[in-house]
Amino acid sequence: MVSSSTKTILSLCLLCFLSFFAFFSSSQSQKVSLELYYESLCPYSANFIVNYLPKIFSNDLLPIIDLTLVPWGNAKLNGNNNFTCQHGPYECLLNTVEACAINIWPELVSKLNFPFIYCIETLVYEHKQKEWESCFDKLGLDPEPIDQCYNGEYGKENVHESIYHRLADFFLYHLMQLELEYAAQTNALQPPHKYVPWVVVDGKPLYEDYENFLSYVCNAYKGTDTPQSCTKAYLNAVPKGEAKPNNLVCHMKRMIPTWEKVRSTITSWMQKMNF
DSSP: OOOHHHHHHHHHHHHHHHHHHHHHHHHHHTOEEEEEEEOTTOHHHHHHHHHTGGGGGSTTTGGGEEEEEEETTTOEEOGGGOEEOTTOHHHHHHHHHHHHHHHHSOOGGGSSHHHHHHHHHHHHHTTOGGGTTHHHHHHTOOSHHHHHHHHSTTSOSSOOSOHHHHHHHHTTTOOOHHHHHHHHHHHTOSSOOOEESEEEETTEEOGGGGGGHHHHHHHHOOOSSOOTTSOHHHHTOSOSSOOOOOOOSEEOOOOOOHHHHHHHHHHHHHHHTTO
């Protein structure tokens, strides 16, 4: 038989657990979703990641934000899961490097995920993107997990070249599972994205007012403890009408296939030669 005192203790423990669970669920539901759809070599994406996005990592803002990074941008799916990127194959390389980092280090506060992407995009911002592998040494990270992301279930087997040389050829012809998922997520956006960076707060795109994203986050937060970082300046900075365009975006453009470029060049040459 269970004594009355034991029953009381068990009831109190259950009550505490339920209260904690209710508080945790409430705090999770009060988080503001912040989604960034971008491509690695768009200079405006790099500028946003380097000079604006780190602001969410202040102590009182991070707990209220649910951040999602989607490195796909204006890339295009072709047949047989092939894809092309707006800024060429090197952008496909870095998009997938960052996709692997997000997959390997999913926790936003792990101090691995964002610093690694921040490091790469800083190099892009400085026009030094070919030095991206230096980020492993700078952050004291083991490159093996990223390597396995390609060479394991998401990548191509039995390849013994370095990461860069393997991917430089590989990305032109094969779409990794991670990138396919990000492609589907980007293509499902409503309304569809028109350019990058494409910033979405609680399901609503900010269009070209994306640099003002913290104001939208602060206004969308429904919790009782408003972060001190959400100053009156932020709370009053959301435009009531349409935001003034700043044009700092990489617009979607029709990417001309290589064969079409060759045909155009030959046609132009023949016209000049009066053929």
